[in-house]
Amino acid sequence: MRKQYWNEAEMGLWERAYLPEILRGLAITGGVFVRNMFKWMTGRKGALTTYYPEETRWDYAPANRGKHVLTRRADGSPQCVACNMCATVCPAKVIEIEAGFDPADEAHPKYPVRFEIDYSRCVFCGLCVEACPEDAIRMAKEVPDLPAHDRWSMWLGKEELLEWQPQGDVAKPYPPPPPRVPNGDRP
Amino acid sequence: MPRLTIDGREIEAAAGRTVMEAATDAGIFIPYFCWHPKLSVPGNCRICVVGVEDKGGEWVEIACNMPVTEGMVVYTNSEKVRARRKATMQFITLNHPVDCGICDKAGECTLQDYHYEYNGERSISVDAKAHATKHYSLSPRIVLDNERCIQCTRCVRFTREISKSNGLGMQNRADHSLVRAVEDGSFANDPYSDNVIDICPVGALLSRSFLHKARVWYLKPTASVCPGCSRGCTVNLWHRRPEWRLRAPGMRAQNETIDRVTPLENPAVNGPWICNKGRDIAKVLGRARAETAMLKGRPAELQGAIAQARSLIAAARKPVAVVSSWASNEELAAFKAALGARFSVLVKADHEPEPGEVVQDDILIRADKNPNTAGARALFGEAPLALPPDADLVLVWGEGLDFGLIPAGAKIVYLNAWLQPENGHADVFFPTSIQTERDGHYTNFAGVTSAFTQCFPRPAGVADAQALFAALAGQAGGGE
């Protein structure tokens, strides 16, 4: 016996004829498609679809957790002291930090030589931001440049995270980037 | 023997023992900073206070310097004791920088642990913290952070009582006290100096080779035996935990390196100490490896090399084997079982003392710089290393043999773990595994056998010596 559903369709003769309704549906979809296609060919924006990654949405919520920002001190050096709290708390274990020792800088003898995040595994939970005792890592609402063609290119390093300048992060003034010193060249 | 009660438990302790020792023997924990079971008792940190019942009241005094007396009633956790401990923790951390975030000791720091256990509050001091030298170079191996030092003097007493170099001392008093090395450089030349890094209860003494290399919770210890000399000290080899392995491009090799070496306490061999050579053993074990079998210097398949070696062994009239004193007891026994009857066997020293190294002293260091000479000699006798001139096949196992000693014309089968020029001069060459890639035992000069455990997987292409000897014997044994 056929099962009875509470929302059983009630079909009249027209629906039961099948073909007319199918064709009507096709006409609606096709109409939208052709209209969008025409707008697109004439250089206008058609559907609401965002052409990610060339285009990103402007209306991300301000609290959106996007790409990480490594903040900097007034002299341009990273605020990060390579304490590894973020890497330790990270549930996906995607942050890798290699620390260096700079006895010349009394106040910040430990600094990150390498700071990498694997965006292919990051779950954008924001725990790293909460764990940081130095306000050295934040998450901007934007998410530019995250997709890549292979997983190795999804590791973003210290330079990238220090120097990309998201519009959303206005809490800290960004000095011009200092002259680039290759890793490991510091005294 | 006096009987006393600690926390309601009646225990018996030999006369002259302190309350700290009696409690530790009975498995009762009393916190301590300056006390160390192998060092003298200065009684300066005052964290080990305990309460002693007296005429219905209770007085508190340090446990590490209080001899046990008959009928004593001791409390380790009374209200008075807790209050005193908390005040002591406030006092000890008065000028402490609490920069745990960048301190290599964090995670295994006594001060940190006791803070959470016995204090748990912010500093109640309203005065600014006194500052001191942040990175003082105590020796080429050790950096000292004077702000973190709690002046327990363990390091000073170590150089006086254990290593006998008298290399460290205290300067000035109170807030201004500083640990300093004496001017004659005896601390820099102390071959046991790195032990002070372990016994420092805080992160004041920092190893330069481990400085900021990894947070300690990323690492795990594997029990092993130091191959640096025939003392065979038991050690912990610290390497990345599997769950914390590095995955970034180009970083994977670091998952299979030894990040630091610490002593593994063993009363039968080394107590809680090791020498500096043991700390640096990663340099010896981390040398470039040989990873392919070779026939006369040309890379070959392992199976082909085995077949070639078997035919050489079968054809030899006077085969001689020179076995390694870095091989484990298991491997040596496997060699004896498989090929011992076919070869006349000599034992060689793989390593000789390096120039500048301490050859022997009366603390730990032994002149024989090989871990298992005793194990090898027990199986193959004491014969001196003299190759008979009529030998026509020489099987050399391990590095360190001058190939010039091998009679001209003799065929050479060579087993070595390292990438060395001799490898190409052998007729058949087999790459073998090293200590960190297998389990085994070494027997030290005094006959004590200690176990080591595998840390890393064996690289592809490297032969397991035990299996290799069995494969070589398949034919050689039959020809006998």
Ligand code: SF4
């Ligand atoms: S957002 Fe979460 S998953 Fe991503 S790096 Fe931070 S802690 Fe790790």
Ligand code: SF4
């Ligand atoms: S928690 Fe902050 S200071 Fe510490 S390593 Fe991470 S980003 Fe750097």
Ligand code: SF4
């Ligand atoms: S010595 Fe201990 S308490 Fe002091 S900074 Fe280092 S980890 Fe923290």
Ligand code: SF4
């Ligand atoms: S350096 Fe460490 S071991 Fe030496 S006195 Fe200071 S705290 Fe104690």
Ligand code: FES
């Ligand atoms: S351990 Fe007793 S005073 Fe330091």
